[in-house]
Amino acid sequence: MPSGLVALLDDVSVIARAAAASADDVAAGIAKAGSKAAGVVIDDAAVTPSYVTDFTPDRELPVIWKIAKGSLFNKLVILLPVALLLSQFLPGAITPLLMLGGAYLSFEGAEKVLEKLGGAKHGETLEDEPTDVAAFEKARVSGAVRTDLILSAEIMAIALAEVADQTLIGRGVILALVGIVITVLVYGAVGLIVKMDDIGLHLTKKDNAAAKSTGRGLLKAMPVLLVLLSTVGTVAMLWVGGGIILHGLEELGLAGPAHVAHGIQHAVEHATGALGGVLGWLSYALASAVVGLVLGGVIALIVHLIAKARGKGAH
Template sequence: MPSGLVALLDDVTVIARAASASIDDIAAAAGRAGSKTAGVVIDDAAVTPSYVTGLSPARELPIIWAITKGSFFNKLVILLPGAILLSEFLPWLIIWILMLGGAFLSYEGAEKVMEKLGASKHGKTVEDAIEDPVEFEKQRVSGAIRTDLILSAEIMAIVLNELDLPTWWERGLALALVAIAVTVIVYGAVAIIVKLDDIGLALSKSHSAAQRRFGEGLVAFVPKLLLGLSFIGTIAMLWVGGGIIVHGTHEVGFDLFYDIAHGAEYAVKAATGALSGVLGWVTYAAISAIIGLALGAVIAFVLHKVIGYEGAH
């Protein structure tokens, strides 16, 4: 009996160690794969503050919370099961879904650039008059959740493409870890960003001169921050979208974009010495963004000029 108990405890210890190693592998894989989504995460964080622009400050956090809940639902209920099924039964389809998402990001980024250069805007914008605040808020939340679904699908596809885990439940757990972490980071950051001006306004009324100056500076800084985020978000869309197209087309046997982007990257690395790593990456990212811009402009032209699509209203 004692020997049987010892043997059982040994078996339990082995199983526990194996499980612990699996969890460590999953966490490490999730971390590596999650880092590949940085561009989409930046874009998500940059886009979301626009959905509370023009609304009452008292409604900003409730709206962000509503979008956050929608994002969790998108990732964990809609996308996670689909991603696991894809990885098990149709892994070859993942790259095509990635490229579809890359084309969408390229289109979104190109359309923003075209609008900044004077092209007509499509669909409702944040400058439109708010006639019914309640209905407008519902539209903003539903629109944000739809956008989040697309960006979340891209995040999940990128992560799934990077994971090298043997079983479906390990891939599922890694995807869930990334989904939760990304959602908390993105919408936590957004909540802080949209309340910065309120914090600054409160500090500007303080009895302390130093706090008043800091608060006034914060109020003046927030519009510049939002403008900067919008710019970064557009660049991130083009860079990530173009980069996905570069690698996706290479994986399916079309090497032109890959050869151009990486050929330029290696040429810059060879010519720049100590800064070769940074400048090579910047070169690759810039060419990816140009490819994304060109592709997005073509898609926008076809949608708006050929098909006549005017955007969501």
């Protein structure tokens, strides 16, 4: 065999091994980053259905698809380049930007709590018979995409921290794949949740007794599930927003609030034995939610006062 061909085959072999190693690194990075971001992914899946539940059945999946496209745009077009540029040239700006997002989530969560307590509604619902249904849908999708932007930023920041040792291109590939996979999982799950009643109704029309029983069970469970998800979604906004603030303050050198929250977590873990891991996490989430509720309530109060003052001025 000519020596030139042997050398070429050797080069191909080296390139193939390097590519295989790179693929392994990317796969490991995706698994590592995805697992670390799992908590925020769950929050995202819990928050999103609340933006869809007021629509008629024929608009649910189209609205979810619009939100999913907005989520992909957030992750791949806005957050991915920003994350890579900041990580490369201005890593110190990531934490303050995330804290701004955490403050917004806290505000949204606090507004929903105020609504549940009898305050003014934060936007229309179909129960209010909006005069322009298309505008209502557009506003609801925009609100969901804005909230998704903050949650996606947290997901991408967590993922970025886990793959900081990769090359710039490696980080970009991993973050893009994590963003796509998480979006498919979250909005696929949301689609199944909001169409559960339709699936249940379809099953009740089957001849099979087991299918009918399952369908009736889904129909009965759906209202309870939606109420539960609405509550979890509101709490998730607060605990993710508050958690971002606590972590950000710690990163910026003000570790006292985070230490208090972690102290509560450790105390619960030591006091509850085998359930310590779960209950400790819940206690930290609750402490974060309290921080988010207080901060969000203050922001909501300021926003309402400004809006009221502007209304009086205009009048």
